[in-house]
Amino acid sequence: MPTIKDVAREAGVSIATVSYVLNNKRSLVSDDTRRQVLETIERIGYTPNSTARNLKASRTRLIGYAWHQVPNGQMNPVLDQFIYYLAQAAETHGYHLMTFTHPTDDPVPAYAELIRTGRIDSFVVAETTRRDPRIRFLLDSEFPFAAFGRSEANWNFNWVDTDGTEGMYQAVEHLIGLGHRRIAMVAWPEDSISGEYRVKGYHMALEAAGIETRADYMIRIENREQAGREAFQYLWSLPMADRPTAMVAVTDLVAVGMMNQAELMGLRVGQDVAIVGFDDAPMSQYLRPALTSIRQPISEICTALVNQVDALRADASSSPQHVLIRPRLIVRQSCGA
Amino acid sequence: MPTIKDVAREAGVSIATVSYVLNNKRSLVSDDTRRQVLETIERIGYTPNSTARNLKASRTRLIGYAWHQVPNGQMNPVLDQFIYYLAQAAETHGYHLMTFTHPTDDPVPAYAELIRTGRIDSFVVAETTRRDPRIRFLLDSEFPFAAFGRSEANWNFNWVDTDGTEGMYQAVEHLIGLGHRRIAMVAWPEDSISGEYRVKGYHMALEAAGIETRADYMIRIENREQAGREAFQYLWSLPMADRPTAMVAVTDLVAVGMMNQAELMGLRVGQDVAIVGFDDAPMSQYLRPALTSIRQPISEICTALVNQVDALRADASSSPQHVLIRPRLIVRQSCGA
DNA sequence: CTGTTAGCGCTTTCAC
């Protein structure tokens, strides 16, 4: 690989001059010299070495993103797309994405190591939790990062999130528009942040329509297909007059479990009961019936996240931004019309 | 962040000495000094800056992996897992994964850029094609890389691949064991490398059982759910006596289309007709009926790939290795028993 | 054994 020295020698100028034209210090170089250097660069196929630049600038133009394995049998369709769009968004800002892994139960050391070795400029963290130890650590370290998802309300950091409340509101509103009045929700345990925003949307939509919420219509389960089956079974076991005619699930995986159970019980989803999922997994469109779901605007989220970490570089003290992005209801056959 | 100078000053030694203990040049440092330095390092929380090390060593310890978007409506469950395991395998060898993107139709510039800027040490390429332009380019550039998948037989490069022939052989053998004799295959167009290895396994299993292959049992389609539906419809339209009792699909997505069509036509998959997929997408286990499929050993593949690129660093002229890894048939209800 | 020193490839004062 040619270096700046080669260019300087070939062009008959100093390396400083080459550097000036490289960095577009127009006022420092005469047009003649400039053309000369540019021509040489072109001719010998020179590109500045990024490691050297990075060393000089004490930055790496690398954004770190950690992955941990999805628990067996579960899945996270959103994150699969997320990483692609994040890489793409990073590139439009001159960054690259560096992925790394860590044990599920002890993420912090991996982050700490990357910071100490100066391997990356900033982090993006996803799947945030309450009192998220990664966020706590990064805040304490005063290291630049942005989160896909919220955490403690009084922790002051950059985040971008899907408006789960709005998404679930849309879903329930749609079901109400279809004539449903007895609408149940199968949610996650209350310790999930994003889960609770979805629950809130469910409540708000019912309230807006003047429908009373019922405690027995709120089922709390883990994010597993089997749990979805059990939830459906329970809901369908209610006395005929109380039985929900529609159900919203906190996730497509749970919705699939519910659909499977309905089918097992001889019911026709979309006719005998309406079911709506959340996340719009790639497979959901191919289910029988195709699953109505809420699609998160992943691409926009990633763009916003990269904007945030990039802004942090420019001004580390810039006050944290919070961006909420509207998801979109994708109507398919599982909720009838 | 503390630097090597800080350590040297604190410990009262030269930076060379610190460097020696850092790099475990045991014979060069007395045990006393060594302990002294180690203690200081620990105390002030020093970790060598990786950019500086990289500049010195002209390497980055970064493995590049490119992603392009999956065409609308399709999916690639294997690659979703692939990237996770690749990141993990890279880390066990002291590397990190850097992901980048490029236009589907013109991948080479992105690779070229990364090479010229010295951003990464090696590449891993996936979804290889015949006369793959990326592989051709990397070969011409003599840049270290390893491929997940094969390409032209006479191109000499490191690759690791799932033994698709073996996988499909297992599937068909299993169906034959179940008593099926009329077994059709829904495959990709012949220009797909991995598709053809799967086709080969299909033929071999039939031959081993003394079953004649029939041209009308080999359907060639694109990797879309809708195409799977049409393939099924065609196969089921054969005269009763010729109608296949079992079908293997080149992919879970295609198998899903076939299952959906069967269901639409009032058939019970697993009883009226057996269907087997390939890739074991996360969702396949939750289909009704659950889809029998062939699971690729992604974790092993990634380990092998990182071994290969790592070996290339140690000895750039080492002769390319070819590793074929056995997949595993996951039997579920879609093929009956 | 330990320290001095010369770079790795680049950016950026500071002189001229």
Added chain:
DNA sequence: GTGAAAGCGCTAACAG
């Protein structure tokens, strides 16, 4: 306008 030179943080001859 241009160039000499210092230095980012580290490694590895080379001297001592």
